[in-house]
Amino acid sequence: MIIGRIIKLVSNHYTVLLSDGTRVEALAMGKVRLDKAPIAGDFVKVEELGEHWVIQSIEPRLNELSRPAIANIDQALIMMSTVRPRFASGLVDRLIFLVSLAQIKPVLFVTKMDLIEDDDPVHELIADYRQAGYQVFEFGKDRPVTDLETLFKDKVSVLTGNSGVGKSTLLNRIDSALKIRTQETSEALGRGKHTTTHTELHELYGGWIADTPGFSSLDFSGVDPLELSQSIPDFQIEEPCRFRDCIHQNEPGCAIKEAVKQGKVSTIRYENYLEVLEVIEKERA
Ligand SMILES: Nc1nc2c(ncn2[C@@H]2O[C@H](COP(=O)(O)OP(=O)(O)OP(=O)(O)O)[C@@H](O)[C@H]2O)c(=O)[nH]1
Ligand SMILES: [Mg+2]
Ligand SMILES: [Zn+2]
Secondary structure (H helix, E strand, O other): OEEEEEEEEEOOEEEEEEOOOOEEEEEEOHHHHHHOOOOEOOEEEEEEEOOEEEEEEEOOOOOEEEOOEEEOOOEEEEEEEOOOOOOOHHHHHHHHHHHHHOOOEEEEEEEOHHHOOOOOOHHHHHHHHHHOOOOEEEOOOOOOOOOOHHHHOOOEEEEEOOOOOOHHHHHHHHOHHHOOOOOOOOOOOOOOOOOOOOEEEEEEOOEEEEEOOOOOOOOOOOOOHHHHHHHOHHHOOOOOOOOOOOOOOOOOOOHHHHHHHOOOOOHHHHHHHHHHHHHHHHHHO
16 A cells, blocks of 8 residues: 555545655545545555555544645645735635634735735735734735745645635746636626636645635634634733633633733734624524
């Protein structure tokens, strides 16, 4: 049995990269699929059976995301455009929350900087994320793509964000040999068309990056509020709340609420967090 890594998944056809560098097409056996379906990024045991390669088992995952479905990654690049579609901090923050829950580092990629004026409110939003300690990269048609080598080198990254923000476009700009299909330039509706339909890992700067399809909804069902509150990077402050299991909602002596008042924690992130809490609580009721 040989160990390989799933680098592409289209319906139930897997492309597995073997340790000697060869790529094989493999199928997942019924028992593997029933147990827990293999996803992109998985390390798997494969075997050549007659004319087919077959995935026999999945190695334990270091971490995983469900939307997009991908495993064993070092960082998530959360992409949002300034306009077309319009920058939505609610969506960016939900992605930050889900990625952080999976113990994966979030990095922000803002695209289409060429389409906004200098006084556009998006500039303030970007400053707010930087102030909170997030790494933010800005991209636009009018600027060269640079400084990404250190970010990508030897790492496995996943590029996520809603449809039409420019995920595939950026990968093509970094490496024109990739030739990934992107949307036509006529974006009359201002929203995406789900051009990318499967998750695929591409080799870049000695690391791997996964282009993923845009999504239409994000799922917080089954998320534990305390776990969520404790995984959000913005909420890692020194001052403790009065209660150890504080979820920073209505509890007295909450250090996060105080920090928000004092401008030490982003009001935007805090409000988006409260909204997600409400969604979780409604589902539980
Ligand atoms: N002006 C401008 N247009 C951009 C930029 N980045 C991407 N676009 C355009 O945005 C559109 C959507 O880009 P895609 O790369 O297909 O978007 P995607 O995120 O891969 O979308 P899905 O595959 O549907 O999830 C294309 O028409 C791109 O030319 C940018 O920085 N500036
Ligand atoms: Mg795409
Ligand atoms: Zn608190």
